[in-house]
Amino acid sequence: MKFRRAAALKGELAVPGDKSISHRAVMFGSLASGTTCIENFLKGADCLSTIDCFRRLGIHIEEKNNQIYIYGKGLHGLKEPEGILDAGNSGTTVRLISGILSGQSFETTLTGDASIQKRPMGRIIEPLSRMGASIESLPGNGCAPLRIQGRSLHGIHYTSPVASAQVKSAILLAGLYADAPTCVTEPALSRDHSERMLDYFGARIETMGTTASILPGSCLEGRKVTVPGDISSAAYFIAAACIVPGSRLLIRNVGINPTRAGILRVCEKMGADIEVFPCLEETGEPTADILVKSASLKGCTIEGDLIPALIDELPVLAVMACFAEGTTTIRDAAELKVKESNRIDVMTENLSAMGARVTATEDGMIIKGGFSLRGAVIDSHLDHRIAMSFAVAALQADGETEIRGAECVHISYPGFYEDLQRLQS
Numbered sequence: 388m389k390f391r392r393a394a395a396l397k398g399e400l401a402v403p404g405d406k407s408i409s410h411r412a413v414m415f416g417s418l419a420s421g422t423t424c425i426e427n428f429l430k431g432a433d434c435l436s437t438i439d440c441f442r443r444l445g446i447h448i449e450e451k452n453n454q455i456y457i458y459g460k461g462l463h464g465l466k467e468p469e470g471i472l473d474a475g476n477s478g479t480t481v482r483l484i485s486g487i488l489s490g491q492s493f494e495t496t497l498t499g500d501a502s503i504q505k506r507p508m509g510r511i512i513e514p515l516s517r518m519g520a521s522i523e524s525l526p527g528n529g530c531a532p533l534r535i536q537g538r539s540l541h542g543i544h545y546t547s548p549v550a551s552a553q554v555k556s557a558i559l560l561a562g563l564y565a566d567a568p569t570c571v572t573e574p575a576l577s578r579d580h581s582e583r584m585l586d587y588f589g590a591r592i593e594t595m596g597t598t599a600s601i602l603p604g605s606c607l608e609g610r611k612v613t614v615p616g617d618i619s620s621a622a623y624f625i626a627a628a629c630i631v632p633g634s635r636l637l638i639r640n641v642g643i644n645p646t647r648a649g650i651l652r653v654c655e656k657m658g659a660d661i662e663v664f665p666c667l668e669e670t671g672e673p674t675a676d677i678l679v680k681s682a683s684l685k686g687c688t689i690e691g692d693l694i695p696a697l698i699d700e701l702p703v704l705a706v707m708a709c710f711a712e713g714t715t716t717i718r719d720a721a722e723l724k725v726k727e728s729n730r731i732d733v734m735t736e737n738l739s740a741m742g743a744r745v746t747a748t749e750d751g752m753i754i755k756g757g758f759s760l761r762g763a764v765i766d767s768h769l770d771h772r773i774a775m776s777f778a779v780a781a782l783q784a785d786g787e788t789e790i791r792g793a794e795c796v797h798i799s800y801p802g803f804y805e806d807l808q809r810l811q812s
């Protein structure tokens with residue numbers, strides 16, 4: 388796809404439902420007794436992979452009046468699937484389902500696309516094995532395909548080396564099947580959607596600081612879930628409106644859970660013109676309308692405990708940094724290397740192609756802002772967040788930008804290019 392410099396972005400939009408929350412609503416609804424109705428479910432490829440996996444595990448799921456209905460069968464209602472479960476491009480699907488499958492009385496094989504087969508699964512294999520599950524990486528390299536033989540599980544207290552909501556959630560979900568409390572302590576708090584939604588579904592879950600614990604004997608009950616707009620999708624419009632002069636965008640109904648909304652804190656540090664108007668909290672998740680106007684930005688340092696609260700927004704924050712006066716340093720973000728692509732290398736390679744002054748480091752990037760960007764050929768590496776970040780960069784670059792593999796945005800934001808086009812005045 389080809390992109391050119393944009394006129395100001397103006398108007399209103401509602402971004403699609405949150406990806407993390409949509410996955411969890413399907414999973415917890417499947418394990419609940421009774422019906423779960425999901426409103427504003429994200430129909431991106433990743434969440435559709437989760438629906439497909441739970442259908443194959445025997446759960447009846449249907450769409451009616453633009454809502455998704457999950458007819459849950461309780462904690463012990465899943466059945467052995469025929470053949471291999473396919474999580475597509477979705478790390479959340481593989482890692483969270485592995486926790487659930489660890490507590491079943493059958494064996495499952497789980498895989499995904501070429502990118503998933505390169506992503507580290509040792510981080511869940513290790514704690515789930517400690518709980519008593521038998522999980523084997525079939526290629527023997529710590530990656531999918533995984534063969535999981537469910538067993539009776541023991542409660543553990545796991546101190547995770549990474550702040551990862553996927554690791555934390557996999558362990559907590561296995562904890563639903565354990566004989567004693569299961570606790571996870573993280574080095575910094577990662578997104579807490581699982582804790583909030585498990586509580587909303589009636590599980591016995593407690594949190595204190597960076598430790599979450601699930602108690603045995605939890606039962607889940609079907610609920611109505613209203614999914615807020617995804618702040619990770621809103622991020623591209625926040626960035627675009629910040630950098631394209633004369634822009635004014637109102638983004639409605641965005642989830643602003645503090646464990647996700649780090650981008651708003653960084654925008655404030657960079658001097659962005661953003662107002663946040665809180666809305667009613669639904670399903671235990673705070674939401675807001677966000678008004679963004681263009682502003683001159685300044686560089687800043689993004690590091691430490693803030694990183695998990697904006698990990699998926701770092702590619703687009705790196706784009707914003709190119710348009711900010713001074714230097715932006717991103718550190719403590721080595722996790723970027725094990726996302727859908729190696730986002731440190733891929734951002735550095737593509738931003739450099741556009742003429743940006745960027746240096747890759749072991750755990751982030753250093754970006755010298757204030758130099759104009761020029762159009763280039765960008766390889767998305769089939770990573771949706773890379774494609775969307777460069778569609779934003781192109782709006783403020785000289786000449787034409789061509790994004791290869793641009794269609795991969797269907798993973799998290801199927802109508803992204805249409806929305807971006809519509810808002811250009």
Ligand code: S3P
Pocket residue numbers: 406407408479550551552553554556577578698699722
């Ligand atoms: C997610 C957690 C994060 C995030 C991913 C979604 C989740 O991954 O990057 O896009 O839904 O739990 P990690 O757990 O690997 O940090």
